Amino acid sequence: MTKSALKSAFYKNQAPISEQNRSQIVSRMSLLRTILLIIISIHFKLAHADQVVLLDTTREATLEWTRYPYGPQAQTPGWVEESFTDFVKGINWRSYVVCDVAYHNVNNWLWSPFIDRGSANRLYIEIQFTIRDCSLFPGNALSCKETFSLLFYEFDAATREPPPWQTDSYRLIARIAAGEGRFNQNSDVDINTEVKSIAVNKKGVYFAFRDQGACISVLAVKVYYITCPAVTENFAHFNETPTGREITIIEKQNGTCVDNAEPYETPTYLCKGDGKWTILTGGCRCKAGYEPNYTNKTCTECPLGTFKSPEVTKCTPCPPNSNASKTGSPFCKCASGFYRHPNDGRHMPCYSPPAAPTNLTLLFVDQTSAIISWSAPAKNESFSSETNSKIYHSDIVYKIKCNICSPNVVYNPSTDTFNETKITLTNLEPVTTYTVQIHAINSVSHINEFKRHSNESSLVAVSDIVFSNTSLLNIPLDLNEVKTGQAEIVFTTESVLLSTVFNLRILAITNKDADLEWDKPVQSDFPLEFYEVRWFPKVELDAINKSALNTKETKAHIVGLLENTEYGFQVRCKTNNGFGSYSNMIYAQTLQSVGSVYDDSVQIRFIAGAIVTGVLFLVIFIIATVYFMRSKHQDDLDKKSTNHLPLPLDYASNEVNSMDTTPIVKKLHLNVTTPLFGNSRSYVDPHTYEDPNQAIREFAREIDANYITIEAIIGVENLAMYVVVD
Structure with missing residues (x-):
């Protein structure tokens, strides 16, 4: 229908409208216009999300919706299905038109078909419509309105019977008015767009349009629900996810790894109510043997001759002495006779067991002992890298094997394996020929033994076993079970010599x-x-x-x-x-030491001094005793010689004057006619003589020394001695 035809139809059905009603409608429409602007802004925001369309009348050739009233018995024309065409915009839609403004008590209903909600939690309905300004019907309109009602009814199963049309059975979604504007005979057709949404729980829903006296055209109706689109992030795929029942609800979605990938943490994504993803956690990574394609977010299989392990970021050519015989290899198998060092990643070269020690030399041998030295094996020519060379050599340990050595033979170093390049053997037998083998061992030597218990496919697990130089020294090794490089030396101990000092x-x-x-x-x-x-x-x-x-x-x-x-x-x-x-x-x-002797000498001197002091006191005592005894003996001689010697008057009598206090010595000196010791006598101090005999000789010069004998020392203070004169 063209614009002119539509205007003619409206003019035919126009009715007079009072000025009061017109002002009320204008004020009401201003409020509705503001609300519609807010709703439209929400609509444009949601338009960026993915939509799953359940109903779109613009793609239908005919509609044939249920209407009420309808038929010859209808009191009003009601909803009429027509075509809306705009050649400029390329529009040719089937639409419904109603304009019963010339009737009282208008109640026209239009029902959509039953719409299965599918996986939707919330349905959106978009309506494009036009509406006539009531001012076009002055005096002719009996019940002119500029709004219509949108209602819905949920149902658990579709039915061929018409949906219930009673008002109480339907729930009102909104009363819709023109937001873009109403048109009259002086303006072009203004198409309004209104979007509403409802939360749904049952299998499906009917939508209903109720007209109560407006002049409107429902040009297009679209029913859909919003989803967060299917995406692939962190090599995890997240399916299309319907938004929640409410705008504010967030739906959590678990992702699944893309082909040839495995999760390192459960991938999850949150779907917001506006249909956008937020807060990605976890993810997947490509399996070993597959290279990540970050552009396509896929995992690509590695070609022949390459591998992909956790140590590398992309398919990498096999390292030296290894190869990959199939596509998608997680590692390259070592060539025959080569093994991967257990401490190395799968991107490192493969090593062979060490070669034999070099320069094996007998440094010394005698009847019971021998000393052997050697040099480390030559560098493996498979590895020119300085780093690899160092790893190869620092990992080597040695083990000695002597078949005819008795259990009494002592080895130094004494451990089962050692990393020195010299060893001493003692307690050997004289004149005996010994064959000694020196075996060089490294970590890859042990893989031989592990491979006896595992197939080639489990070599990955073998490589995860960690060996260190220290651990090798503590592992008892059976040389028949490991691959080693060996060198041997033969020597004979010497005979026992009879030469003895x-x-x-x-x-x-x-x-x-x-x-x-x-x-x-x-x-x-x-x-x-x-x-x-x-x-x-x-x-x-x-x-x-x-x-x-x-x-x-x-x-x-x-x-x-x-x-x-x-x-x-x-x-x-x-x-x-x-x-x-x-x-x-x-x-x-x-x-x-000298210090100890000095201490003993001091002690001895102290003891000797005490002894000398005692002896000195003893000598003084003897001298005093001799002096005393001599004096007494002299008195006796004086008494015996009274008949021969002239005596002083004082001694002529036997009586002695007791009152005479004159010293006896004085009397003796004055009255003796013939002095016993000569005319002059000097005082002799015995203390000045070390030898008491010398003191006696000085004191008794008149007496022959042969007749003097010191019997004892009777005093120390005055050095009194008991002296006997024969």
Whole structure:
């Protein structure tokens, strides 16, 4: 229908409208216009989301919706199906038109078909319509309105019977008015668009349009629901997800990994009410053997000769000494005779077990011991990289194998495996030929043993076993089970020599030094090279902490001994055929240090001083006693010689004046006619003489010394002595 025809139809049905009603309609329409602007803005925002269309009248050739009233008995024309055409816009739609403004109590209903909601939680209905301004019908309109009602009715199953049309059975969605504007005979047709939505629970829904006296044309109706579109993120695919029943509800969607990918964390995405995804968590990654294509978000299979492991980001050519025989390989298998180092990733080269040690040399051998040295195996030529070369060499350990060695043989180093390049064997048998093998082992040597219990496909798990240089040293190895590089050496121990040093003796010993001397051994068949002297504290005879020196002379000066310690000493000779047996052991104890002797000397001096003091007191006592005894003896002689010697008057009588206080000595000096000791006498102090006999000789010069005997010292203070004169 053209614009002119539509206007003619409206003019035919126009009715007069009062001025009061017109002002009410204008004010009401202004409010509705504001609301419609808000709704339209929401509509344009939602238009960016994906829509699943359930009904679109613009694509229908005919509609034939249910109408009421309808038929000859209808009091009003009601809804009429017509075509709306606009050649400029390329429009040719089937539409419904109603304009019963010239009737009272208008109640026209139009029902959509039953619409199955599918997986929708919320349905949207978009209506495009036009509406006449009531001012076009002055005086002719009996019930002119500028709105219509949109209602819905949910139902669990479609039915061929017409839907219920009673008002109480339907729920009102909205009362719709023109938002873009109403047109009259002076304006073009204004097409209004209105979008409404409802939450749905049942299987489907009927929509209803109710006219109560408006002049409108429902040009197009579209029913749809909004979904968050199907997307692929982080190599996880998220299906199209309907939005929630309410705009504010967020729907959580779990993703599924794309082909040849596996999840590293459960991928989830949140679908908002506007149909947009938000907050992506988790995701997937391409499996081993597949390369990620970030543009297409797919995983591409690796071609032949390449691999893809977690250590690399894309399909990579196989490292040296490995190959991939099929597409999509997670790693490259090592070539025959090569193995991947367990500490290396699958992107690293494959290694072969180490080659044999080189420069195997017998450094020393005698009757019971031998020292063997060697060099590390030559660098594996498969690896020119300096880094790989270092890994290869630092991982090597060694194991010794001696088939005829007795259990008494002692190895140093003593561990089952070791990383030194020299070993000492002791407790060997004299004049015995030994074959010793040195085996070089690294971590890949053990993979041989693991492969006996696993097939090639499980080599990945084998590579995950971590070995270190330390762990290899602690693993008892069966050389029959591992791949090693070996070298061997054959040697014969020397015969036992009968040359023995005799008469070992100690010439001198101090607190730290000792001088030894010995006799040459019995003449042997081999010329002497030197003598070996060894010594050790007696308490450590069974220990290995021994000291030794070599000399070509038959004497030795040993220094660095511990003071006041008993040592054992032995000597043996060395010929060009080996060492002889040790001499008999002799023992000697070192002296104390100077500090200790000084302490003892002080103590001895203290004791000696005390003894000398006592002796001195004893001598003084003897002198005093001699002096006293001599005086007494002289008195006796004086008494005996009274008949021969003239005596003073004082001594002529036996009576002595008791009142006479004159000293006896004085009287004796004055009255003696013939002095006993000469005319002049000097005082002799015994304290000034070290020898009491000398004091006696000075004191008694008139008496022959042969007749004087000191019997005892009777006083110390006055040095009184008891002296006997024969």
